[in-house]
Amino acid sequence: NAGVTQTPKFQVLKTGQSMTLQCAQDMNHEYMSWYRQDPGMGLRLIHYSVGAGITDQGEVPNGYNVSRSTTEDFPLRLLLAAPSQTSVYFCASSRGQGRTPLHFGNGTRLTVT
Amino acid sequence: DAKTTQPPSMDCAEGRAANLPCNHSTISGNEYVYWYRQIHSQGPQYIIHGLKNNETNEMASLIITEDRKSSTLILPHATLRDTAVYYCIVIGPDDKIIFGKGTRLHILP
Numbered sequence: 001n002a003g004v005t006q007t008p009k010f011q012v013l014k015t016g017q018s019m020t021l022q023c024a025q026d027m028n029h030e031y032m033s034w035y036r037q038d039p040g041m042g043l044r045l046i047h048y049s050v051g052a053g054i055t056d057q058g059e060v061p062n063g064y065n066v067s068r069s070t071t072e073d074f075p076l077r078l079l080l081a082a083p084s085q086t087s088v089y090f091c092a093s094s095r096g097q098g099r100t101p102l103h104f105g106n107g108t109r110l111t112v113t
Numbered sequence: 114d115a116k117t118t119q120p121p122s123m124d125c126a127e128g129r130a131a132n133l134p135c136n137h138s139t140i141s142g143n144e145y146v147y148w149y150r151q152i153h154s155q156g157p158q159y160i161i162h163g164l165k166n167n168e169t170n171e172m173a174s175l176i177i178t179e180d181r182k183s184s185t186l187i188l189p190h191a192t193l194r195d196t197a198v199y200y201c202i203v204i205g206p207d208d209k210i211i212f213g214k215g216t217r218l219h220i221l222p
Contacts, residue, residue, distance in 0.1 A: 104156030
């Protein structure tokens with residue numbers, strides 16, 4: 001099993017551009033989530049999904065969209081990138097929300113200039 | 114908001130036991146205590162979790178007080194590779210999984 005795979009590993013965007021951060025898992029996990037981590041900070045929850053077709057907001061959802069059309073994939077979209085979205089983004093999955101351990105990807109480092 | 118309180122940083126000598134405390138005074142009966150760690154800027158790694166009994170696995174031990182208001186993660190023989198940020202999280206079955214700032218553990222040679 002590859003676990004949780006995030007692409008790309010690094011990305012530089014200009015303000016106003018859009019992009020999609022990809023997250024895929026091959027563990028048949030129902031629960032998936034996105035976090036961002038700023039320097040010296042803990043992880044902050046952006047959006048999460050408890051299954052295909054179901055998404056919900058986390059602590060810091062503004063400026064991000066998500067969808068969950070399949071169990072395996074949970075892409076994160078930035079529609080109008082802003083410098084405040086410069087961060088490291090982590091995707092995580094688990095068999096069930098709050099009931100089993102999270103498995104994390106290796107992160108995407110995003111810089112918005 | 115995170116439901117836990119952890120010291121921002123701790124030091125531990127290599128080879129000694131590292132004891133990381135966590136306060137969760139508002140924990141409710143169906144909430145678990147989970148511990149994760151993050152080495153450098155890698156993705157966090159699951160360590161251990163428990164409800165009310167003490168737990169042990171190949172990585173660590175988790176001691177939960179009888180009133181469940183606090184817990185301690187024990188790394189029995191700390192090595193330099195255990196230098197990381199350790200997160201203590203309290204989670205119910207359908208809760209949003211919120212991380213705090215964790216404890217930065219420095220293992221000293």
